[in-house]
Amino acid sequence: xxxxxxxxxxxxxxxxxxxxxxxxxxxxxxxxxxxxxxxxxxxxxxxxxxxxxxxxxxxxxxxxxxxxxxxxxxxxxxxxxxxxxxxxxxxxxxxxxxxxxxxxxxxxxxxxxxxxxxxxxxxxxxxxxxxxxxxxxxxxxxxxxxxxxxxxxxxxxxxxxxxxxxxxxxxxxxxxxxxxxxxxxxxxxxxxxxxxxxxxxxxxxxxxxxxxxxxxxxxxxxxxxxxxxxxxxxxxxxxx
Amino acid sequence: xxxxxxxxxxxxxxxxxxxxxxxxxxxxxxxxxxxxxxxxxxxxxxxxxxxxxxxxxxxxxxxxxxxxxxxxxxxxxxxxxxxxxxxxxxxxxxxxxxxxxxxxxxxxxxxxxxxxxxxxxxxxxxxxxxxxxxxxxxxxxxxxxxxxxxxxxxxxxxxxxxxxxxxxxxxxxxxxxxxxxxxxxxxxxxxxxxxxxxxxxxxxxxxxxxxxxxxxxxxxxxxxxxxxxxxxxxxxxxxx
Numbered sequence: 109x110x111x112x113x114x115x116x117x118x119x120x121x122x123x124x125x126x127x128x129x130x131x132x133x134x135x136x137x138x139x140x141x142x143x144x145x146x147x148x149x150x151x152x153x154x155x156x157x158x159x160x161x162x163x164x165x166x167x168x169x170x171x172x173x174x175x176x177x178x179x180x181x182x183x184x185x186x187x188x189x190x191x192x193x194x195x196x197x198x199x200x201x202x203x204x205x206x207x208x209x210x211x212x213x214x215x216x217x218x219x220x221x222x223x224x225x226x227x228x229x230x231x232x233x234x235x236x237x238x239x240x241x242x243x244x245x246x247x248x249x250x251x252x253x254x255x256x257x258x259x260x261x262x263x264x265x266x267x268x269x270x271x272x273x274x275x276x277x278x279x280x281x282x283x284x285x286x287x288x289x290x291x292x293x294x295x296x297x298x299x300x301x302x303x304x305x306x307x308x309x310x311x312x313x314x315x316x317x318x319x320x321x322x323x324x325x326x327x328x329x330x331x332x333x334x335x336x337x338x339x340x341x342x343x344x345x346x347x348x
Numbered sequence: 349x350x351x352x353x354x355x356x357x358x359x360x361x362x363x364x365x366x367x368x369x370x371x372x373x374x375x376x377x378x379x380x381x382x383x384x385x386x387x388x389x390x391x392x393x394x395x396x397x398x399x400x401x402x403x404x405x406x407x408x409x410x411x412x413x414x415x416x417x418x419x420x421x422x423x424x425x426x427x428x429x430x431x432x433x434x435x436x437x438x439x440x441x442x443x444x445x446x447x448x449x450x451x452x453x454x455x456x457x458x459x460x461x462x463x464x465x466x467x468x469x470x471x472x473x474x475x476x477x478x479x480x481x482x483x484x485x486x487x488x489x490x491x492x493x494x495x496x497x498x499x500x501x502x503x504x505x506x507x508x509x510x511x512x513x514x515x516x517x518x519x520x521x522x523x524x525x526x527x528x529x530x531x532x533x534x535x536x537x538x539x540x541x542x543x544x545x546x547x548x549x550x551x552x553x554x555x556x557x558x559x560x561x562x563x564x565x566x567x568x569x570x571x572x573x574x575x576x577x578x579x580x581x582x583x584x585x586x587x588x
Contacts, residue, residue: 182524234487242522243499243501243522243523244522244523244524246499247474247498247499247523250498251498257499258487258490258491259483259486259487259497259499259500260499260500261483264522265505282482282483282484282504283483283484283487284422284484
C-alpha cells in the first residue's frame with residue numbers, strides 16, 4: 109500500500125509521454141536522417157518531424173469521431189507517413205524502410221531529468237503513462253529510457269484517444285481509484301483541461317522547446333493544481 | 349530492439365501468475381489469519397485459502413460463458429468470498445474487513461527464485477503477465493515482489509478470462525508479435541494447452557506444492573516446448 113501525499117489523497121500519477129517525457133522532435137529527426145540519408149534522400153529533418161507530427165491530431169480525430177474504428181497509433185503513424193512522403197517528393201521507399209521509419213517513434217529519447225524524477229515519484233505514487241501511444245511503443249520507450257512504470261495505461265486500454273474522457277476514466281478504473289486520487293501530468297494545456305473535466309488533478313510541465321526553440325508551452329493556459337519547470341521540480345513539490 | 353533467442357525467433361514471454369510465480373495458498377492463508385484471528389475467528393487457514401480458490405474457476409466461467417459481463421477478478425474474488433463465508437459459519441464481517449480480505453490477493457509472495465529469474469529473462473525477452481488477475485492486482489504484486497514487467501497484459505486487457513483464445517491473442521497483438529514469437533509460461537497444463545492452440549510456444553514450470561505438499565503439477569500432462577523445475581531452470585534453458 110502506498111503512502112498518501114499529504115493533504116491531497118493522491119495515489120497515482122498519469123503521464124502524457126510525447127513532448128512531456130520524451131523529445132519526439134529531435135529523436136524523430138535523428139532517426140529519419142539515419143534511415144533516409146543513406147538512401148540519398150536529403151530533407152530538413154526537424155521540419156520532417158514537425159510535418160509528420162502535424163498529421164497526428166487529424167489522424168486520431170478520425171478515431172475519436174467514429175469515422176474509423178480504433179487503430180493503434182503505430183497504424184496511424186504509418187498511414188500519416190504515407191500521406192506525408194509524396195508531399196515532400198519522397199517516393200518509392202521499400203516496405204522495410206517504411207516500417208523502420210514508423211518505428212522511429214519507438215526510439216525516442218527522454219528529456220534528461222525524466223528517468224530519475226520518475227524513479228523518485230514511484231516511491232510515493234503508482235505511475236503509468238496515459239498516452240495516445242500504443243502498448244508496444246510505450247514498452248519500447250520504457251526500456252530505452254528506464255521508465256519504471258507500474259502498468260501501461262492509455263489509449264490502447266481505453267479503445268479511444270485523448271482528450272476523450274474515457275481515456276482518463278479507464279486509467280483511474282484500472283487502478284481502482286477515484287479520479288480525485290489521480291493526477292494527469294502533461295506539457296499540454298488541452299490534455300490537462302480534459303483530465304480536469306473528468307475530475308483528475310493536474311500538473312503542467314514546461315516544455316518550451318517541444319516544437320523547436322521557444323515553440324512549446326512554457327506555462328499552462330488553463331487552471332492546474334501544479335505548474336513545474338520540469339519533472340524534477342514536480343517531484344520536489346510533491347515532497348518525494 | 350531485443351536479440352532473438354537462437355533458433356526460436358522468440359521475442360516475448362507471457363506468464364501465468366497465481367501458482368506459477370506466486371504462492372497464493374500460503375500467502376492468502378497468512379493474510380486471512382492476520383485479518384480474522386484478531387476478530388476471534390479461528391479456521392484452518394490453508395483450507396480457507398483452498399476453499400476460496402475453489403470458487404475461482406466457476407466464478408470466471410460465468411464471464412467466459414457470457415452469463416455475466418466481464419468483471420475484474422477483484423470483483424469475482426469478493427463475490428466468491430461472500431458465497432464462501434456462510435458455509436464456514438463466518439457471518440457479520442464489516443465492509444472494511446471484507447474489502448481487506450479481498451485485497452489479500454494483492455499481497456501474495458513470489459516463489460523464491462522468481463524475481464531474479466525474471467530479471468534475467470528480461471535481458472533477452474519482453475516479459476508480461478498474462479494472468480486472469482486485474483491490472484491493479486498485478487501492479488501491486490509487481491511492486492511487492494519486484495517483478496520487472498514491460499507491460500501488464502492478460503484478462504483485463506482482453507475483456508475475457510483464460511483459457512479463452514482471445515486472452516492469449518490480445519497479448520500477442522499488444523506487443524505486435526505473431527503467436528509463434530511468444531511463449532506462455534505456466535504451472536498449469538490446461539493454460540499451456542490453450543496457449544498452444546492459439547499458436548504460442550509453451551513452457552511448463554513445476555509447482556508440485558501449489559495446492560499444498562505434493563498437490564500441484566510436477567510435470568506437464570500435455571506436450572510443451574520446455575518443461576523446467578523452476579523459473580531459474582527455464583532461464584538456463586533459454587540461455588539467458
